[in-house]
Amino acid sequence: MRKLRSLIPFFLATLCASTAPVHAQPAAPAAGSHAEVIARGEYLARAGDCIACHTVPGQKLFGGGRAMETPFGTLYTPNISSDKTNGIGAWSANDFYTMLHDGKSRDGSLLYPAMPFASYTKVTRADSDAIYAYLMSTAPVSQPNREHDMRFPYNERALLLGWRTLFFRPGEYKADPTQSVEWNRGAYLVEGLGHCTMCHTAINALGGNSPSKRFEGGLIPMQNWYAPSLTSNKEAGLGEWSIDDIVGLLHAGVSNRGAVYGPMAEVVYDSFQYLSEDDVRAVAVYLKSLPGHSGEVDTSPRSSFVTEEANRLAPLGKKIYDAQCAACHATDGRGKPPSFPPLAANQSIQMNSAVNPIRMVLNGGYPPGTHKNPTPYGMPPFAQLLSDEEVAAVVTYIRTAWGNYGTPVSDREVNALRSAPLF
Structure with a gap:
């Protein structure tokens, strides 16, 4: 799920155009000292795996410039450090929330869905403000942003309006009162900051995530890795896995049932290992509750x-x-x-x-x-x-x-x- 996983909606967008705190419930404004808010923001940025795209390995934190090759050209990730010229240092907390919630930059331009705003829209205002405070506390990086090198017509951002109409529904996460606090916390993480649907949901003919196939898995474009189903049936084994086994896999990278490799190994390395065990357990509880689907593993008699x-x-x-x-x-x-x-x-x-x-x-x-x-x-x-x-x-x-x-x-x-x- 990481780095290039964030490109999936970008591919989809261009194709279509051409044809709670980490605690689940909507949060009250963050309390405590500024240092505590920053620490909480760092934790939430880890949950959102922001480092994956916005830091070139071996270079300065959040300086952007990571090249992502696509069938439509090259996308370069933006600088989100506190630099006032090249980063987001001149942005307000309102600007940052609008970007997360609505998928629009400070100047009103539409973001490519490589930025997973379709998931981040569920992030509460309090959590957005905490992440913003953390990013403002990081060292400024003066590296200029690079223009995307996209072929026509994929360089026409106005065409993203079609994708947004079909596949984007803004709105913060709303807790389900029929479920436990733990389940809601897991849902908030999986559906929001974790943006797990971007890899683990099948792609429909129009290049979007099909609601009827949520979390059923699929091949990740350009990476040629298969993101398995997360439903409580057979493909990923979650229907038979214990909560402890799922927690072990996400927190440690290994469990008695398997180990993570490929893109998911990066997700665990940069994100999940830093989350509290309570939060990872909440994710496991939510994943275990997903309805099962047939056809994930063909157990019919062989021809x-x-x-x-x-x-x-x-x-x-x-x-x-x-x-x-x-x-x-x-x-x-x-x-x-x-x-x-x-x-x-x-x-x-x-x-x-x-x-x-x-x-x-x-x-x-x-x-x-x-x-x-x-x-x-x-x-x-x-x-x-x-x-x-x-x-x-x-x-x-x-x-x-x-x-x-x-x-x-x-x-x-x-x-x-x-x-x-x-x-």
């Missing part, structure tokens, strides 16, 4: 072709697995959690999309280093060691062995992902 293809690849796949994978993930696929996640009965392995397991075999990776898991164990890359056929065989094996319901993977699918960007 003769699928069975024959799985059987054809099984001997080579098992040979590679036993030689390269079993030492960590065990011969029976049960793994050695939390360091080495299980593959047997792992819903992320069995998803209808095989993108993530293919990428993990090709590219490897590490869960994020977090306060709770400072020295994570990693997965080595096999792109240079295994051919397309061999990767397809071993991924097919882990998707179909030990009672897993996954389908076979083809050489073509593997080859298409060899050159995919890491994030």
Whole structure:
């Protein structure tokens, strides 16, 4: 979910144009000293993962300038430091709230939805003011903003009016009185600052998030990672996961049920690990309450072709697995959690999309280093060691062995992902 995840609505916007405190309930104005407000704002900025887009790795905090390549050109993130010339130092708290709530800059220009204002609109005024106070407390960065290098007609911001009409509904989060305080706090985080729908909701034909497919997952454009369903059914396993397992995954990056890799590893590293355990638990409570949907993992009887293809690849796949994978993930696929996640009965392995397991075999990776898991164990890359056929065989094996319901993977699918960007 991070960095480029924020580009998804931008892609959608251009396509369409061309055709509580962190506590859930609406908050009272922040009390306490200015230092306390700033500290609270820093916490909320972490919850919103602002650093992800607005800081180039290794450069000054919130100086912007991070290049994001898109099919429509290059988008450069703005400077949001306290600099009065190039940042937002000359903005008022009202200007900042308008940007978050309405998706409009200080001069009234429409923001590309790469800035997730469709989610941030739910942020309360008190929380917006706290984030603003924190940003004003950061060191000014004099780096000028770069113009976006977008091709016509995607450089015409007025065309964003069409996207906003279809997909943007401004309004702060309203607590559901039928739910608990904890559930409401989780809903506020997930629906608002966390902007989780931007990756975990399917994209409709017009390039927007379809309400009927909320949190059902989908392929993240340009990144070629699959954001799994968060509904309480089978794909992400949340229907079977305990609250503690979900909290462990989001807070530490690993749990007894799995580990985060790819874009989600960055989200945990920059955002979730800094949230209080109470807030992460509230997120888990809310996610567990999401209604389940069918079709996330196909458990219907396999066709003769699928069975024959799985059987054809099984001997080579098992040979590679036993030689390269079993030492960590065990011969029976049960793994050695939390360091080495299980593959047997792992819903992320069995998803209808095989993108993530293919990428993990090709590219490897590490869960994020977090306060709770400072020295994570990693997965080595096999792109240079295994051919397309061999990767397809071993991924097919882990998707179909030990009672897993996954389908076979083809050489073509593997080859298409060899050159995919890491994030």
